[in-house]
Amino acid sequence: MLSRIAWRNILRNKRRSFILMTSIVVGVLALLLTEGFAIGLMQQMLTNQVGADAGYIQIHKAGYQADPILELSMKKPTEIEEILSKDSSVLNYSERLEVFGLVSSPYNSYGVSIDGIIPNEEQRITTISRYVVKGSYLSGEPGQILISSAMAEKLKVGIGDKVVIMASQTDGSVGSEACRISGLFETFDSGFDQSHVYVPIVTVSQMLNASGLLSKFVINPKSPSQLASVETRLRNEIQDLPHGGRNYEVLTYKEMLPLLVAMIEMYKQALYLIALIISFALIFGIVDTMLMSVMERTHEFGVSMAIGMSNRSIFLMVMTEAFYLAVIGTIVGLALSYIIISPLSRSGWDLSAFSASLTSLGAGSTIYPVLETSSVIQTVSIIPAATLLGAIYPALKAIRLQPVEAIRAT
Amino acid sequence: MDTEKSSSNIVRVEGVRKVYHDNGVPVDALRGINLTVSPGDFSVIAGPSGSGKTTLLNIVGTLDKPTEGKVFLDGEDIASKTRRQLADIRLRKIGFVFQAYNLNPVLSALENVEFTMMLRGVEAAERKRKGLALLEELGIGELAHKRPNEMSGGQQQRVAIARAISNDPRLVLADEPTANLDSETAVRLLELMERLNHHDGITFVFSSHDPQVIGRAHRLLILKDGQIATDKIVQ
Numbered sequence: 001m002l003s004r005i006a007w008r009n010i011l012r013n014k015r016r017s018f019i020l021m022t023s024i025v026v027g028v029l030a031l032l033l034t035e036g037f038a039i040g041l042m043q044q045m046l047t048n049q050v051g052a053d054a055g056y057i058q059i060h061k062a063g064y065q066a067d068p069i070l071e072l073s074m075k076k077p078t079e080i081e082e083i084l085s086k087d088s089s090v091l092n093y094s095e096r097l098e099v100f101g102l103v104s105s106p107y108n109s110y111g112v113s114i115d116g117i118i119p120n121e122e123q124r125i126t127t128i129s130r131y132v133v134k135g136s137y138l139s140g141e142p143g144q145i146l147i148s149s150a151m152a153e154k155l156k157v158g159i160g161d162k163v164v165i166m167a168s169q170t171d172g173s174v175g176s177e178a179c180r181i182s183g184l185f186e187t188f189d190s191g192f193d194q195s196h197v198y199v200p201i202v203t204v205s206q207m208l209n210a211s212g213l214l215s216k217f218v219i220n221p222k223s224p225s226q227l228a229s230v231e232t233r234l235r236n237e238i239q240d241l242p243h244g245g246r247n248y249e250v251l252t253y254k255e256m257l258p259l260l261v262a263m264i265e266m267y268k269q270a271l272y273l274i275a276l277i278i279s280f281a282l283i284f285g286i287v288d289t290m291l292m293s294v295m296e297r298t299h300e301f302g303v304s305m306a307i308g309m310s311n312r313s314i315f316l317m318v319m320t321e322a323f324y325l326a327v328i329g330t331i332v333g334l335a336l337s338y339i340i341i342s343p344l345s346r347s348g349w350d351l352s353a354f355s356a357s358l359t360s361l362g363a364g365s366t367i368y369p370v371l372e373t374s375s376v377i378q379t380v381s382i383i384p385a386a387t388l389l390g391a392i393y394p395a396l397k398a399i400r401l402q403p404v405e406a407i408r409a410t
Numbered sequence: 411m412d413t414e415k416s417s418s419n420i421v422r423v424e425g426v427r428k429v430y431h432d433n434g435v436p437v438d439a440l441r442g443i444n445l446t447v448s449p450g451d452f453s454v455i456a457g458p459s460g461s462g463k464t465t466l467l468n469i470v471g472t473l474d475k476p477t478e479g480k481v482f483l484d485g486e487d488i489a490s491k492t493r494r495q496l497a498d499i500r501l502r503k504i505g506f507v508f509q510a511y512n513l514n515p516v517l518s519a520l521e522n523v524e525f526t527m528m529l530r531g532v533e534a535a536e537r538k539r540k541g542l543a544l545l546e547e548l549g550i551g552e553l554a555h556k557r558p559n560e561m562s563g564g565q566q567q568r569v570a571i572a573r574a575i576s577n578d579p580r581l582v583l584a585d586e587p588t589a590n591l592d593s594e595t596a597v598r599l600l601e602l603m604e605r606l607n608h609h610d611g612i613t614f615v616f617s618s619h620d621p622q623v624i625g626r627a628h629r630l631l632i633l634k635d636g637q638i639a640t641d642k643i644v645q
Contacts (some may be wrong), residue, residue, distance in 0.1 A: 308530075
């Protein structure tokens with residue numbers, strides 16, 4: 001019966017209940033939309049970086065990650081290829097030979113990472129081929145080069161033009177190769193675009209006079225969820241190779257992109273802070289409105305006390321009102337969040353106006369918000385809890401009323 | 411001897427004083443009241459406005475505490491009781507009828523009557539059965555599912571009486587119960603309460619200055635300036 005009274009009290013002042021419920025709905029929306037966009041942004045930053053270049057796992061010669069020099073390249077290790085080709089959880093892998101060098105045109109020269117790739121294998125591992133905006137991706141023929149539009153502009157070259165790549169060989173002499181531009185790419189990250197060029201691995205090998213050398217294996221597991229198990233298995237199997245443990249390092253993107261991982265962690269912490277701020281704002285809103293509701297019913301509470309209603313029952317009744325509002329507000333908020341986020345998660349939200357900052361973050365100019373189960377669970381825990389917390393003070397106010405004075409109140 | 415005397419009385423008030431502070435100025439609302447109420451009484455506390463009728467009723471009803479003196483309910487000194495115990499005493503032993511009816515506006519007539527039984531832990535089916543029976547007995551059975559705003563003042567006061575007696579209290583305290591009613595309705599309501607007193611043995615204590623109420627009193631106490639000026643049995 002207490003719950004029935006609580007419910008009717010909510011219906012009694014529809015406008016106030018609506019305002020109160022709206023603040024709960026707004027709280028839910030604020031929390032879920034913030035989380036949805038932030039998580040979407042973080043996932044995009046991660047998948048872009050991992051997908052375009054790093055891959056999920058890499059195998060290098062030990063020490064290469066800290067000091068990526070040609071001297072720390074691997075003599076094509078067939079035993080590692082065997083391990084990778086036998087592992088059923090490995091979706092694809094690719095070999096690269098990378099070196100820091102120069103790309104030059106008759107007008108300009110720039111320092112870049114010259115990434116020697118096996119074009120058709122790379123296509124199965126990374127997404128660089130999808131970012132070609134002009135010309136075509138590498139066919140695999142020696143002497144081709146893929147550079148970014150930004151770099152082409154700086155070098156004042158175009159499709160079909162020749163540029164020269166050059167880098168130091170292991171003996172200290174400088175090797176160079178003339179390459180014809182087959183295509184121009186534009187990724188989500190302007191910094192990345194200006195620091196990478198792609199050529200067939202054979203071209204880099206020729207330039208460096210380093211046939212059979214590899215900088216890295218880039219590996220993708222069948223599913224990102226298998227990352228940890230694949231990494232552990234590869235590490236163990238490579239360690240079991242003769243001198244394997246000392247010769248190689250197996251790294252996940254978390255170790256290869258520490259800045260990005262730290263940034264994502266920082267975003268997550270910021271989300272907790274935002275949730276806290278939203279909860280506090282909600283608590284104060286609830287205290288204010290519920291207090292008004294309690295004070296308006298002072299006379300009624302006095303009569304209820306007079307006829308024998310205990311403090312416990314009065315407290316429970318006020319809290320039940322808050323509970324109903326919290327439940328309804330949260331459900332409505334969840335539904336609205338779904339209605340807003342669901343289509344945006346497919347079409348994305350074009351934030352071209354902020355594209356410069358988003359591109360420098362490596363997220364792209366369109367954000368695809370994500371409604372994660374963990375966000376929903378967090379919201380359905382935090383918002384009703386904040387509502388009930390906010391109702392405690394008004395409920396205590398109600399039970400502290402003196403019956404005689406309360407009955408006199410009009 | 412004292413214990414026997416206490417147990418035979420529902421209410422015993424001994425030397426009760428009540429001092430209010432009005433803007434810091436002490437005002438004596440009650441000045442040394444001694445009073446007993448016995449089972450089956452149909453007593454009226456009369457007196458002009460400000461004589462202390464409602465204050466006395468509030469103290470007897472455990473809604474207020476005396477500044478001095480003692481109040482015994484069924485022989486128990488209420489001074490030592492906690493808020494929770496006092497609420498329980500009011501729930502089980504006292505029924506209240508107010509001048510302004512004071513029904514819960516979100517509950518129907520039946521639910522208002524059931525409410526006090528619910529607080530006492532009576533089962534839902536029993537609450538409904540007894541609530542309907544009480545409303546029938548008071549002649550408003552057909553209004554069981556009406557809300558207070560759909561009823562007249564007299565009808566609301568009948569519901570209030572049904573609510574007051576629903577937990578079979580030892581005592582019903584009625585503060586100016588006819589003040590908001592027309593005289594015809596007031597008479598019918600008083601007849602009803604007399605019937606409940608006569609047939610069911612319910613003890614009533616009224617505060618009123620309505621001659622119709624005073625005229626039906628079996629015992630009349632007249633308060634003047636916070637003191638009992640007259641205490642007489644009316645035949």
